[in-house]
Amino acid sequence: MTTKIELPEIPEMAPEPPPHGPRVWLRENLFSTPVSGVLSIVTILVALAAYRGVLAFIFAPDRRWEAVTYNARLLMIQAYPNEQMTRIWLSVAIVVVLLAASVAVYRIGGRTTPRKVGIGLMSLGSFIVLGGIIGPWGIALSPFGIESMRGFLAWVIMGAVLVIGGHLLRTIPGERAKDPSIPILGVVLVAIFVVLTVLWTVLLPQPVFDEAGVQTQTMEPIAMTTRLPWTLIAILGIVVYFVMWFLRDRIPVGPTRKTLLGLWVASFPVIVLVILRDPDMDYGRVLTWYLPVALGFIVIGGLILNFVAGGRGEIGRVIGAALLILAFASFAFPMEFLIRFLLLSLAMFALAAPTFGGKGAGRVAFLSIWAGWAGLLTFFLALLTAPSTVEVASSSFLGGLLLTIVLSVVAIALSLPLGIILALARTSKMPIFRLMATTYIEVVRGVPLITWLIVAFIMLPVALPPGVEIGGVARAMGAMTFFSAAYLAENVRGGLQAIPKGQYEASEAMGLTTSQATVFIVLPQALRAVIPALVGQVIALFKDTSLVTIVGLFDFLHIARLVIPSQTQPFNFLGVLREPLLFAAVVYWMFTFTFSRISQRMEKKLGVGER
């Protein structure tokens, strides 16, 4: 039945490649219209002038970069004692090991194409060549301590090598250039290798004293004292990565990820409170006081919780409320803080028990969470009340970039739960809770952070009973936590409001209590939707930690702006302000830029609220 249709032959037409080449590119991207052309020329001239200005600033002969390199340790960890540096390196190693293991287990890092890598290398190279060409002549261009002409040649040759290499990579014949064949982690590995090489080989002028006590300059490697530990830690990280890479298909995924997450959460308090702070524990008191109290609470509290969780909803509620009132009352009478906190926790657990107590295995899990929480609380209180053995000149063993990082992590970790509670209260149907949460959020957000820091540093000491003192770092942590919680609450509220009403109705109709619906249905969805906003808040908080310099904490910025420019011994860096500030700006930028890139990738991955 089929009829065959004869089609006339047509001459073969190969698809024409789209027009390309530098001239087409220029016409399309820079000179598409006369206005655009003028704009391009003006912008290029301005950009070139700015680039030259930056180079002139950085390589001006009277720039004192040694103020930064000489004070590198001060900037990083302030006055942490030299004899205990191993503690710092141990902490860094823990973080690097966890990072490497996470990268392996979570399968972070995809592949990229030779073309993209090539283009990246080419643009980097052209920047360097351009710098060599337009760089400020007549002054020493001395990244390598070489005079101007050779400096110029070094720049141009280095840049040209990169450009040529990039071009070769970009134009690998055939489709291979567009194949995603280069693992990103490989690129990272190369970058680590390059950095380590720089640490070992590149020399910088360092001020030293000769025998007669006269200051001179010698050439020293960039990181004289730290290059060995950095190298060892880098190797450790790479080894851990490959071990986990080998293991990840041979061990169950779920438990591994959970363990890793637990290690991340646990690592921070352990690093700060145990490793860095090195508390001088009074074991007699631990045995005679902390341990019995904790055990007593765990056992008696466990029995109460077991009773309350046993389906006796009404009695449970009454007992929980009674415990809560007891706990609040305990704050009005002189008492050990440990007992107050444990009572408060027990009351909270008792209130949660009827709904979250579970049965059988669930009950066991609930009671072990109680035991774990009570134990941890006791442990940390014991750690915090023990005096630190780290001998530093200033009031705190934390300082420099270390203080900046610790401040941000603590503030974020504590403000997230607080922010979630505030957001729930603000969206609840209960008017007084709503009023209280709204007042808190609006008052805190309405006034700048610096005033809250001033309040924490000037007003709080006035309002505390005599004998109770809170250290400066803790006060800053508190102020930043309460401040950041108000902003986080608004972000979370956005997520809560995006949840359709039907979700609440369905959970109600299934008989879930409001708190169960909140924990199992509402919060998981709301938090997932606001992850990008939360990361944005983390970035803002990290930047905001710089404000503690105004109230006199020795954070990264404080050292760059006040400590270094007032040094006269052993070297005179009096008034050297712009170099350390620029360095600080670059370091802050590297942190926040990395965060914002991660946030952007997450946003794409999550598809904002879509599964």
Place this chain on the structure above:
Amino acid sequence: MAVTVREHEKTPLWRNAAFLKWSSQLLALAVTLGFFVILGRQAFANFSASGTTFDLDFLTDPIGVFLREGIDTEPDSSIRALAAGAMNTLRISITGIIAATILGTLIGIGRLSHNWIVNKIATFYIETIRNIPLLVQIFFWQAMVIALPSLVAADIGTYWFKGSNKGFGFAWVSWNGGFWPWIVFLGAGIIAGGFVSRWRHRVQEETGKPSHPGYWAGGTLAVFAVVGWFAWPLLSFVEPILHGIASFIDAVPAIVVPIVLAAAALLGAAWWIRNFFESRRTPAGFGKLTDDDWFRVIFAGVAGVIGAGLAFLVSGVTIATVSGEVLTVAELVRLGIGNFFDWLGNGFAADGGQPLNFTKASVVQKGNFAQYGDTGAVMTVPFFAVWFAVTLYTAAFIAEIVRGGILAVSKGQTEAAQAVGLKRSQFLRLIILPQAFRIILPPIGNQYLNLFKNTSLGIGVAYAEIVAVGSTILNQTGQTLPIVLIWMAFFLTGSLMISGVVNYYNRKMKLVER
């Protein structure tokens, strides 16, 4: 049909949902208030132990605070110092908001440009500026300016623009006594321009011919401005009227102030309760008010009564003024309102001089040093550092918002506009911008708020804004709580005003949606 009810006993209190709901809330409220009461009592105890009396008298006591710039550089009292600081905050906020909006919009559009280099530069700007803490940027610009050469004897003269480590001097206009009457003329011109513009629009709609409403409105304004420039002394007849109002207010008994305030509180509560009942009223009456509703009504009533009581209580508090008089708050409020009308009246005095003056900056010899003179305008180093950093920083965020807003207007809109034959400039003005503006406005309002609050970082470079002045006073007098409350009042008022303006426009622009 017989209905058997298995459990029909009276609901016990601990199972009553409404009781649980309200008792838990009241418990939380009590705990929170208790916490503050304990803190407060301790603070009072510590205050009295250290001999600091706790009252507002310190506000009017003489104080040794010197401000580097502002409306009053040597204030005679704390309250004046704080007022001068507040003015300095506002100066940076307002100029910064204007500059950041312009810069941010340009960069945001640049970020969307097809021009490769413009696009790259805009991206580079945003990624750099917004990822560096603002305080670091403020310190950096301060460090850059104080590295400039200092003024020397050879610099003496007048300049259009002159930079040094003392800041920047530049030519600028200043206003005289005639300025305020002239502003009244300008205001009248704007209103008249609005009418003219509406009239021309009507003409255009009726005749279909282009009637240039914009030019007409501008022309009207220009006419008013020119006439006002010469005719402003005519308005001096307002002066005695305003002074009359002021003396009338001074004659009113002080007790009127708390009465008015208390009446407002009670009426407010009554109004709220009435509206609440109205919203619950049905043809069947009020029978269906739930427990919740009754709690709400009781709370509103109690709040009203407390507000009224507070009005009388606070009005009776006495405060010593700078001149040593002891006045109650009510009298002070009356005095303030009276003084305001007096001040307004003085502004209309006929002997004020030409509204605006244009002068160049100058460098003069003061004592042993060369200094900027009083002509033109001088931007001090702290002002420049804070203003410049805050502007650049906020502009980066505004740029991202502008870009997002324009991108959010769908491509379909662009294509539809082109399909009906609008020119590029027309469809930008008529289609894209109105829609993008609606998306952009709320987040931009947030950025304005941030800028306003960020000016407080001026304390880091000793810019005499309200937080810096406040903390100086606080260190001298030890009066922490009042100063903190003043800060809060100032910033909360400012925030509310900015968000009020933004919300107003937002409501006005909102799409009518089902």
Place this chain on the structure above:
Amino acid sequence: MTGNGDVAATGHTLGGPMIVSDGVKKWFGDFQALKDVTATVREREVVVVIGPSGSGKSTWIRCINRLEAHQEGTIIVDGVELTNDIKHIEKIRSEVGMVFQQFNLFPHLTVLDNITLAPQWVRKLPKAEAEESGMELLERVGIPEQASKYPGQLSGGQQQRVAIARSLAMKPKIMLFDEPTSALDPEMIKEVLDVMKELALSGMTMIVVTHEMGFAKEVADRVLFFDYGTIVEAGTPEHFFTNPQHDRTKLFLSQIL
């Protein structure tokens, strides 16, 4: 008022009164949504509720498991009066299942987790037991193979069947259906109606708000016609569809049939 004596259309013997609604009134602000709704549903009875939109039929069944609180009148479900007593509310919620027009599945949980969540945390069953009966329910509604998928990956009909299974997992005595097929494409309506029919045949007490007249004729013991917030007419399906008494009913049926 009741149907054919004591035998249901599904062949079951009707039991005692399961839901008693006596003089129920409900307002939203000024708007009165329910005006004196009085009706009784007996055990194992299937009642279909029809009426124009905004007539209060959805509000009424939402009052029955206290998604909305009524303001006047009495609602007694399985002998328990709906008051502010949270113990009563908890009891009702776990005894009355509800299926929504928009399914309202939890998008962040798998199909099986959707079903086992409430049995685990409200009935306090061990996880394994809850999952076992969850799989049985999925088989009953005909989609056991979808257990580990997420709701977003299912078709509308499949989602609604999961929603029914989710409600059944609480072993309810009463099932409420709020326009369960209105958000579905025509070809998916049948698969949901089949599940509902099977449920009715198994002797479940059901109140169904729907526009599916075929379902009403086939399965219902009684049809209630809602208009202006009250029950205008009630009767057996054959009586109701062939010989409506009230003018409003006639008008409505002439438009819909």
